[in-house]
Amino acid sequence: MTDDVLLAQTLRGGHVESCHYGAIAVVDAAGGLVFTAGDVSTPIFPRSTAKSLQALPLLADGAADHFDLPDAALVLACASHQGEPQHIATALDMLARTGLDQNALECGTHWPLDSAATRALAATGEEACALHNCCSGKHAGFICLACASNMPAEGYTNPQHPVMRRIAHTLASVMDTPHTDANRGVDGCAIPTWAVPLTALALGFARFATGLHLTPDDAAAAKRLRTAISANPFMIAGTDQFDTLVMQELAPRVLTKMGAEGVMTVALPEQGLGIAIKCRDGGIRGAEAAAAAMIKRFGKIESPILEHFLARKLTNWNGQTVGEIRTAPSLLPRN
């Protein structure tokens, strides 16, 4: 990883406290490399950044229309949500349209990622269930896809299940990269995740941004998802989250998606570009800081939310500013 570049540093009292290194690929829909920094060829796991690509068959195969899914549900299928009440209600509604409920989910259970949501749930005396898993919307989408095609939903997380094979086919096609046993791992929510070069992940988002080099059905699905996400940025993440904050201000010009272990993707439809970032240590704050610079530089966008993430203040428990997370100056636009 010695090829990686500095993405961001945290500062305290004017001294550097921590450093994030990683890699960035900016690619057009034909696969042309517009910008790279760091090691963009060693395969990385896209994790949750791939969710909007994994959701393409839900629309392209007609399941979204079959169950008349509202836009908020389409976005939740692409979401790493914080387990807030709107997210939970939407996931449950998606399942109800298939005649199923949370017992059909195979993602496992954790308490809401949003701490206020966890405390509110605990205060009711209830326990968390699979609906609160940050991936429950994606899983509800998989179940809709299975049920609309008259496939059994059970076992849908298994790599050999027709739903997962369908997803793998779409991912391989959109990213022009094999998705086989050789590059497969298991994601936190039990479905397969395939390691791909950062350039391939960026290519997927250039195509998602533009519809170019996609099948007509996938291109239409991508356009509908971009519209739905732009109108419902809260549903893709939640309170105080990078994706929600950035898209509330900048969608549909900018679409972003975080993934576990420091991965971030950006789609820039006006420029026809896809961006993929891996913070090599897995720290999402490093990927967010780098993404803000890439959006400013390649999206040619000036915005308060980008400035916020280019020099994010760190406060202590008394609210006193004690430092900041500062994007590496080398990533910023050239004047």
Add this chain to the structure above:
Amino acid sequence: MTDDVLLAQTLRGGHVESCHYGAIAVVDAAGGLVFTAGDVSTPIFPRSTAKSLQALPLLADGAADHFDLPDAALVLACASHQGEPQHIATALDMLARTGLDQNALECGTHWPLDSAATRALAATGEEACALHNCCSGKHAGFICLACASNMPAEGYTNPQHPVMRRIAHTLASVMDTPHTDANRGVDGCAIPTWAVPLTALALGFARFATGLHLTPDDAAAAKRLRTAISANPFMIAGTDQFDTLVMQELAPRVLTKMGAEGVMTVALPEQGLGIAIKCRDGGIRGAEAAAAAMIKRFGKIESPILEHFLARKLTNWNGQTVGEIRTAPSLLPRN
């Protein structure tokens, strides 16, 4: 930071997913360098690793005896606790001995770091207070120090307050390193934190481990703290935490303390060594993985808990093993 070395990697499906780089210093009480790796000279903030050194005046100046503090309270003064009921009760008891309560704490409020403790508190309908701050025991110790010396407790977090000046003097002396305005930052709990070379932090823990090159009062205080921590490892952290798990099995032969932003210190009394580790990206899992190797190598200890942290399993929400955090082989003992 190009001088840093690999500390650990996370693996998923047999592929490397994330990497942690950083630096390590192993030092004896005279300042002799036994082992170094990576950049050990650029100053870093010790953060909470310094707590047991910050607690020396509490004992050395007689405040612990003045208020007849039990061993559990001495340990809580060195703790980054998880906000579990035993921690909260002990912090409140420390304050009660001075005639004060949580309103005297200047550390700020956050919900317990232990998620079960947060949910239990929320279920009662109560709100978090400063007692739940992971540093409340350290702050209660500062208040005991002030009150036993007939100093006003109020403002004790200010760098110019006599308590903080006393702490700075001890830290500078134990680490043989200036603690001035030039290298000062503000910690998460509002007190000063001073950036020091990793070798200086390791020196502090070699002296804490042995009592050598300390004043007689500080040497006696260090011995009493080592004994108290070894008998109460739950109080220094809590459920499922590295420090508690390692010391439940290996104290008093091994004493460890984590700090925010990927810092870890180890005291090895039998070998007369102090160890300091900085995971450069701030990831504590990288520092823990490296610490396990250093304890095995320089403490010459074989133990299941060390093997656990040398190749820690990563599971998903269904309990399925999906990968591991593996210590860099280069750090392990030479056969």
